[in-house]
């Protein structure tokens with residue numbers, strides 16, 4: 467049985483401008499110790515999937531479908547059960563460490579929080595655990611680091627502290643939402659190496675949410691591509707980077723500097739208006755009459771999935 471299975475997930479938001487359809491009929495699964503990268507442009511719905519899993523969506527969200535974690539539907543369990551799963555069974559690393567960390571508490575207090583919440587540790591015990599975790603994340607002087615505040619750390623140090631917090635209780639699933647955003651290439655490499663090393667030791671599975679294809683390629687087993695709230699392609703990472711099938715995926719790879727830096731023309735469609743046909747058709751050089759009128763289904767092709775009429 468997969469660790470996590472998402473079935474027909476739909477998320478909409480009621481706004482003054484209308485109903486925003488952020489996630490449309492998404493299904494996926496992650497097995498034990500598997501690493502899946504969810505990629506796509508900003509605003510395509512990737513982070514909404516992560517927030518749905520942990521039930522962290524704002525009140526104006528309407529959600530339906532099933533999110534099965536170890537066989538239990540997270541959308542049906544009570545809030546007390548959900549609170550016991552968050553941070554313990556499923557941990558999340560948020561994209562902006564300076565916002566995710568509270569500026570008025572020390573790093574030690576915040577890294578030790580899971581031990582106080584889930585294991586009833588007292589202040590001293592939680593600080594000792596923080597020192598252990600920070601040393602594990604290769605902080606030079608963890609005993610001094612726990613007494614410091616987030617503003618005294620660099621962005622990379624804050625992110626490593628957040629990773630330490632996420633891994634504190636050996637979660638079965640780690641959701642890393644843009645964990646390297648805003649960091650330079652050298653730091654990105656370090657953070658990804660440390661995250662993967664820690665994940666391996668705890669035998670955790672991982673859902674990595676990123677718009678950075680290089681990061682996705684370096685760490686994931688599977689790639690799932692989202693566009694305008696939909697899955698448009700899924701493949702083994704090696705297959706995806708060797709031969710992306712969907713025209714959007716091809717565009718993403720073509721926009722990498724090493725591939726000539728050719729940006730995809732146009733913009734993603736509005737999530738409020740109902741665009742008929744394939745959601746990518748206004749930007750697709752292969753679009754034909756059928757693409758403007760009909761919606762392509764996800765097709766299965768040699769252990770890959772693709773949503774495009776070119777493969778029908």
Ligand code: SF4
Pocket residue numbers: 712713714744745746747750751752753754757762773774775776
């Ligand atoms: Fe392009 Fe048509 Fe495929 Fe959509 S269905 S990606 S418009 S070829």
